[in-house]
Each structure stands twice: as structure tokens, then as C-alpha cells.
Amino acid sequence: MKPFDTHTKLLDVAEKLFAKNGFKGTSLRVITQEAGVNLAAVNYHFGSKERLIREVFRRRVGPVNQRRLEKLDRIEEKANIEGRNPELREILDAFIEPPIQLMNHPSGKAIMRLFSRLIIESKKEIAELFIDQFAEVVERFLQAFHRALPQFSQSELSWKMHFMIGAMAHAMAEPFRLKFLSQGLCDPSDVQATITRLIDFCQAGFLAPVSNPDSAEEA
Amino acid sequence: MKPFDTHTKLLDVAEKLFAKNGFKGTSLRVITQEAGVNLAAVNYHFGSKERLIREVFRRRVGPVNQRRLEKLDRIEEKANIEGRNPELREILDAFIEPPIQLMNHPSGKAIMRLFSRLIIESKKEIAELFIDQFAEVVERFLQAFHRALPQFSQSELSWKMHFMIGAMAHAMAEPFRLKFLSQGLCDPSDVQATITRLIDFCQAGFLAPVSNPDSAEEA
DNA sequence: GTCTATATGGGGATAGAC
DNA sequence: GTCTATCCCCATATAGAC
Known part of the structure; x- marks a missing residue:
């Protein structure tokens, strides 16, 4: 061989x-x-096994994040030319579509579970890998969200992005849970449905005004 | 001893x-x-180790789900008396507040990470434990959501609940990620802030109209 | 590059004394 | 209920023949 x-x-x-x-x-x-x-x-x-793990991640995470940044580039370019800010929904699509699109990949199920293991894993080496691979993406998208939604502070947008990532990671990692939840009604393998619904949900979440009870403080 | x-x-x-x-x-x-x-x-x-794992879970998951159901009972009772449907925001609070409240528990951090390990874990015995412990909660809350939002089908509400669970699980499991995301701006240990923002985000997500997947494609 | 064999250490579980 | 000692299996990693 x-x-x-x-x-x-x-x-x-x-x-x-x-x-x-x-x-x-x-x-x-x-x-x-x-x-x-x-x-x-x-x-x-x-x-070593350790380095095998790293290579397994790098092979998949890199291309997805590259695709996210390419999409974002095009969105910002277009918006600049048209003299407007990028739209929230476009930005969400650039962030959400590339990883969910993996469902169409032959090893899609495994890759997506792997992604969420990367997000969950607390082990030092894995956490560092995560930061390496995601620092640029996070920064670029936070900036983009801020331009699309200038009424929210960086801090509020970070909270929203945090929730979005959770919703997405769970949808990617646990399609089976949705079958269980819905008692078989929903089909988690429908790629376009998943993307659209995730974007719908998160778009509304991003647009939601921040209620200000006792301790909600702005930065 | x-x-x-x-x-x-x-x-x-x-x-x-x-x-x-x-x-x-x-x-x-x-x-x-x-x-x-x-x-x-x-x-x-x-x-055995296996049974130790089960006991570790049962000790924590049980009370939280019991508290969720108690809160939901009271909400539905009140709504019935007042001759109206329960409100979305009340239901979200009943689902989200009990687990996030664990942050105030001395072992809160560990318990919350454990919860999300339970959600992520695919091993058969753990998955069965999950279903055992959550079947009633899921059914009761889906019914409640359906009464509060009769315009959505069971299947659409299942998608929304799926996303909510992801957002919540991630917020519980990975407070550190929020610090990283926000470059230190956000304080994930602020219990009330986390609950309020999660509910804000999910409330908007639940209320979001469902767009047709075929016509929702983005440039 | 690939194989066998093995070094070395850690794992869960249990028997049986106390 | 608690302890020691031990069984037996599996892990990662490497040495050295082919």
C-alpha cells in the first residue's frame, strides 16, 4: 500500500x-x-496519537473557516460597492452555511461531531488548537456584526454570537436529539432546512432588544 | 470514615x-x-464505574428537571385560572432558569459541564440515561410551547427547541469561550445576565417566522 | 514503509484478610 | 466497610527484522 x-x-x-x-x-x-x-x-x-488528533482536526477545520472568510469578504466587498453596511442575514449565512454544508460530505456526520467535540473539549492542547483556528474568524465576524447592528455593543454581540455558536454546534453534533425531541417529525438530515431554520432563529436572536433588568450592564 | x-x-x-x-x-x-x-x-x-457515572448524573439532573416541571406546573395553573394561554417568556424561564441557576451552586461549574457532556455523549448507556431523564420534560415543554405559539407546528417548535437547547448547553459548558469571544468584555459568571440574555435570544428565535427553505438562498 | 514482538505502564475489577 | 494484593486486559510507543 x-x-x-x-x-x-x-x-x-x-x-x-x-x-x-x-x-x-x-x-x-x-x-x-x-x-x-x-x-x-x-x-x-x-x-504520536496526539499529533494524529491534531492532523485530523486541521484537515477539516481550516477549509471551513477559509470558506467562511471568503464568503464574508465577498459580502463586505459588495456592501462597500453599494455604499451600505452588510446585512445581518448575509453574515449569518457566511458563518453558518459552510459548516452545516458538511452534511453533504461523505464523512459529514463524523466531521460535524468532531467540530463540536472541538468546541466542548477542555484539554489544553485541543483548546489551543481551537483558538489558533478560530481567532481570526471570531474577530472578523464580530466586526461584521457590529457594522450590521451598530445599536449593540461589542459585548452584547459577543453574547449573541456565543448563543448562535451553541445552537449551531448542537444542531451539528446531535441530529439524533432532534429526532427524539420531535418524536420523528423532523428530518435533521435536510441540509437546506437546517441552515434556513438556524439562520431564522439566530437572526431573530441577534435583532432582539436587550432587556435591562437589574444587572444587565453595557460595555 | x-x-x-x-x-x-x-x-x-x-x-x-x-x-x-x-x-x-x-x-x-x-x-x-x-x-x-x-x-x-x-x-x-x-x-462498577459505569454505575458510578449513572449516580453522578442522577443526583443532579433529577432535581433540575423536577424544578423545571414545578415551575411549568405553576405557570400553567396560573394561566388556566386567568383563562389564557401561558406566555412564551414564562415557559422559557421555566426551562432555562433552573439549570443556569446551578452557577450559584458550589460545584456549579462541574455540574454544568457534566450536563453538556450528557447532551453530547453518544455512548449508548449515557444516551439512554438522557432519554430516561428528559422524556417527560421534553414532552411537557413542547406541549406548552404549542399552546403559547399555536401558529407553529410541532415540528417547527421542535427545531426551535433544538436550537434553544444548543444555545443553553453551550453557555453552560463553555463560559470560557465567551471570555475568549468577547476578548474579556463579557462576564459569563453573571447568572442573572446569562439567564436574561438567553431568554431574550430564544424568545426572539421562537417568535421568528419560518421562511421557506427553497426561497431563502443567499447570494 | 511495513511488519512482529515487546517494553512499560495504566486500567477495572475482585478475593480475602482485617 | 475498608484494606492489600493481585488478576488480567488494554493502552501507547518503540526496536529491529524484512
Whole structure:
């Protein structure tokens, strides 16, 4: 078997198993067995399990965030030319559509679960990877939201973005829960429906005025 | 040491470590060591690691869901007496406030991370535990939402509830992400602020009209 | 590049003394 | 109820033949 094939096969299989059973829950033995390669192959090709995990992430997260930024670029360019601010709904689409679109990818289910494991995981190395990969995206989108909704402070927009990310991550990670919730009524594998509904929900959430009870303070 | 103390101490320590490092990532050796009890104690008191995990969950999830249902009972009772439907915002509060209120609990951080591990976890035994504990809550709240918002189908309300749960779970599990997102501007430990903003966001999301997926494509 | 074999350590569970 | 000692399995990683 050619080295490239083994390398890729390992990434594919590891991705699937990490998504399903987590990192500690997936042994190199199972990965190499299912990949049809030798136990020692992971250490030969990646150096360690730790670095295999990193490569599994980098392969998928990079392109999605790149696509988000490309979409945002085009939106801002268009808005600039037309002499207006970008629209909220366009920005939400640029953030939400690329990851959800993964459902159409052959390994889509695994990739999406992996994304939300990345969001949830608290382990130091993984958290650093997260920050590396998302810092630019977060900054660019926060700026964009601020231009689209100048009535809200950076801090209020951060809260809203926080909630949006949660809604999206959960929709990506747990399509099964929706089946359970809806007692079979909803079809979580409908990509366009998921995107549209997520954007509808978050658009309203972003536009919602901030109620100001006792402790709601602005920055 | 009295048996009750060991039992409780094990639950406390296990809860903290499971929240931090996951289930596979937490060995009985570490748990018993940190609890200052013997390695064999877990098997004596709980029978197995598996059952320890279940008990750790049951101790926390039960009361929160009970509180949700109590609040919902009171809301529906009041609405019935006044001859009206329950209000959306009241229902959202009944669902969202009890778990977020855990932030005020001494072990609040751990409990909340644990909740979201329960939501994310795909392992069969854990998923079953989830369904056991949440089936009644989901059904009762879906009915309530349907009474408050009769213009939406059960299926549309399930989508909305799905997104709400994601936003809430993420806010509970990852307060740190909000600090990162907002570059320190937001204080995720402000309980009342979190509850109010979550309810604001989700209320708007629930009220959002549903656009037709086919015509909602963005440039 | 790939294989076998093995080093080394950690895991859950239990038997049996106290 | 608690302890020690131990069984047995599985983990990651590496050495060295092919």
C-alpha cells in the first residue's frame, strides 16, 4: 500500500472513530485495525496519537473557516460597492452555511461531531488548537456584526454570537436529539432546512432588544 | 470514615473529574486517591464505574428537571385560572432558569459541564440515561410551547427547541469561550445576565417566522 | 514503509484478610 | 466497610527484522 494511501486512510478512520467515541475512547489498535494497516503505522506517519488528533482536526477545520472568510469578504466587498453596511442575514449565512454544508460530505456526520467535540473539549492542547483556528474568524465576524447592528455593543454581540455558536454546534453534533425531541417529525438530515431554520432563529436572536433588568450592564 | 461520607465524597470527586476530563479520561484510581478513600471503595459502594457515572448524573439532573416541571406546573395553573394561554417568556424561564441557576451552586461549574457532556455523549448507556431523564420534560415543554405559539407546528417548535437547547448547553459548558469571544468584555459568571440574555435570544428565535427553505438562498 | 514482538505502564475489577 | 494484593486486559510507543 502506498504511503499516501495509508496516511489518508488513517486520517479517515481516526476521524470517524474520534467523532463516535472520543479521543480517550479510541485506541490506536482499533484505528489501525479498521484501517487495515499495521499498529505501528500511526507512530510512523504521525509520530504520536496526539499529533494524529491534531492532523485530523486541521484537515477539516481550516477549509471551513477559509470558506467562511471568503464568503464574508465577498459580502463586505459588495456592501462597500453599494455604499451600505452588510446585512445581518448575509453574515449569518457566511458563518453558518459552510459548516452545516458538511452534511453533504461523505464523512459529514463524523466531521460535524468532531467540530463540536472541538468546541466542548477542555484539554489544553485541543483548546489551543481551537483558538489558533478560530481567532481570526471570531474577530472578523464580530466586526461584521457590529457594522450590521451598530445599536449593540461589542459585548452584547459577543453574547449573541456565543448563543448562535451553541445552537449551531448542537444542531451539528446531535441530529439524533432532534429526532427524539420531535418524536420523528423532523428530518435533521435536510441540509437546506437546517441552515434556513438556524439562520431564522439566530437572526431573530441577534435583532432582539436587550432587556435591562437589574444587572444587565453595557460595555 | 462513615459510609455515607465515603459515598458522597466519591460522588463529589467523580463529578468534578468527569466534568473536567471526561469518563474515559478519569480513572477509578485518580477518583479514589483524590477522595482519600481506598481503590476498592467505588466497586463496594457503586458496583462498577459505569454505575458510578449513572449516580453522578442522577443526583443532579433529577432535581433540575423536577424544578423545571414545578415551575411549568405553576405557570400553567396560573394561566388556566386567568383563562389564557401561558406566555412564551414564562415557559422559557421555566426551562432555562433552573439549570443556569446551578452557577450559584458550589460545584456549579462541574455540574454544568457534566450536563453538556450528557447532551453530547453518544455512548449508548449515557444516551439512554438522557432519554430516561428528559422524556417527560421534553414532552411537557413542547406541549406548552404549542399552546403559547399555536401558529407553529410541532415540528417547527421542535427545531426551535433544538436550537434553544444548543444555545443553553453551550453557555453552560463553555463560559470560557465567551471570555475568549468577547476578548474579556463579557462576564459569563453573571447568572442573572446569562439567564436574561438567553431568554431574550430564544424568545426572539421562537417568535421568528419560518421562511421557506427553497426561497431563502443567499447570494 | 511495513511488519512482529515487546517494553512499560495504566486500567477495572475482585478475593480475602482485617 | 475498608484494606492489600493481585488478576488480567488494554493502552501507547518503540526496536529491529524484512
